Amino acid sequence: MRELARSLACEAGEQVRAGRPERVTVAATKSNDVDPVTDMDRAVEAQLRRRIAAERPDDAILGEEGDDVAGTSGLTWVLDPIDGTVNYLYGVASYAVSVAVVAGPVDPARWTALAGCVHSVVDGHTWTAARGGGAERDGRPLRVSRPDGLSRSLVGTGFGYAPERRARQAEVLAHVLPRVRDIRRLGSAAIDLCLLAEGALDLYYERGLNPWDMAAGALVAAEAGAWVGGLHGRGPGSAMTVAGATPVVDELVRLLEAAGADRPEGMPGPDD
Numbered sequence: 603m604r605e606l607a608r609s610l611a612c613e614a615g616e617q618v619r620a621g622r623p624e625r626v627t628v629a630a631t632k633s634n635d636v637d638p639v640t641d642m643d644r645a646v647e648a649q650l651r652r653r654i655a656a657e658r659p660d661d662a663i664l665g666e667e668g669d670d671v672a673g674t675s676g677l678t679w680v681l682d683p684i685d686g687t688v689n690y691l692y693g694v695a696s697y698a699v700s701v702a703v704v705a706g707p708v709d710p711a712r713w714t715a716l717a718g719c720v721h722s723v724v725d726g727h728t729w730t731a732a733r734g735g736g737a738e739r740d741g742r743p744l745r746v747s748r749p750d751g752l753s754r755s756l757v758g759t760g761f762g763y764a765p766e767r768r769a770r771q772a773e774v775l776a777h778v779l780p781r782v783r784d785i786r787r788l789g790s791a792a793i794d795l796c797l798l799a800e801g802a803l804d805l806y807y808e809r810g811l812n813p814w815d816m817a818a819g820a821l822v823a824a825e826a827g828a829w830v831g832g833l834h835g836r837g838p839g840s841a842m843t844v845a846g847a848t849p850v851v852d853e854l855v856r857l858l859e860a861a862g863a864d865r866p867e868g869m870p871g872p873d874d
């Protein structure tokens with residue numbers, strides 16, 4: 603499964619690399635005007651779906667750019683053809699293909715991720731993980747960092763596309779930023795989670811992730827020793843995903859809980 607995920611993601615990455623036009627245009631928008639889809643997102647996902655249908659015909663498929671495909675095996679391939687589409691659109695180097703296979707319900711808090719691969723298109727870095735089999739980048743085993751407290755931690759995060767969500771995320775950020783070493787917003791949750799796995803980020807949190815943004819990256823992070831979860835004892839998912847080594851990640855969880863970071867938008871936050 604790990605090898606198949608790697609093969610799928612790397613082949614798709616080659617398709618993205620080779621086919622990137624000089625000027626990328628927006629083919630359509632999704633949740634709102636700033637949430638783009640390009641022709642490449644669609645073409646790559648279609649090719650991933652064709653290969654999975656040929657090689658794993660009994661498995662289900664959940665992808666960012668297409669309809670869900672039902673299966674009979676209990677396994678689901680979770681696909682993001684380009685995670686970091688805005689970076690791809692602008693030519694900022696952080697975008698990746700993310701491929702994972704999970705067992706059970708298609709919900710990050712309840713599924714069992716079995717294998718995954720994140721392939722960073724521009725620099726070619728390839729992170730893979732298998733459940734119980736560790737995480738690696740290009741053959742090198744990965745281990746999360748052990749920062750000396752929250753105040754010494756470099757924290758990755760991201761923002762959604764909806765204005766009201768972003769406004770709330772900015773409020774939460776105002777609580778986090780003064781208490782950490784610094785913040786990075788690189789634009790691909792899949793890559794963020796892999797950077798966490800190799801110690802290039804100490805901690806990561808984000809509200810609003812879709813299953814395909816995090817399926818492979820969360821497994822890579824967990825297999826590199828990260829705790830990956832949500833707030834208030836919940837699992838990771840759209841409401842909140844937090845990752846990092848214990849015990850420092852616990853400090854971030856407490857801070858985010860105090861800031862009401864997983865509270866639905868429109869409900870009063872700590873500053874209201």
Ligand code: IPD
Pocket residue numbers: 666682684685686687688759760761762763788789790791792808810811812815
């Ligand atoms: C986005 C990226 C980004 C994150 C957004 C995601 P997309 O995925 O992962 O880093 O902050 O929440 O939607 O739209 O580029 O596939």
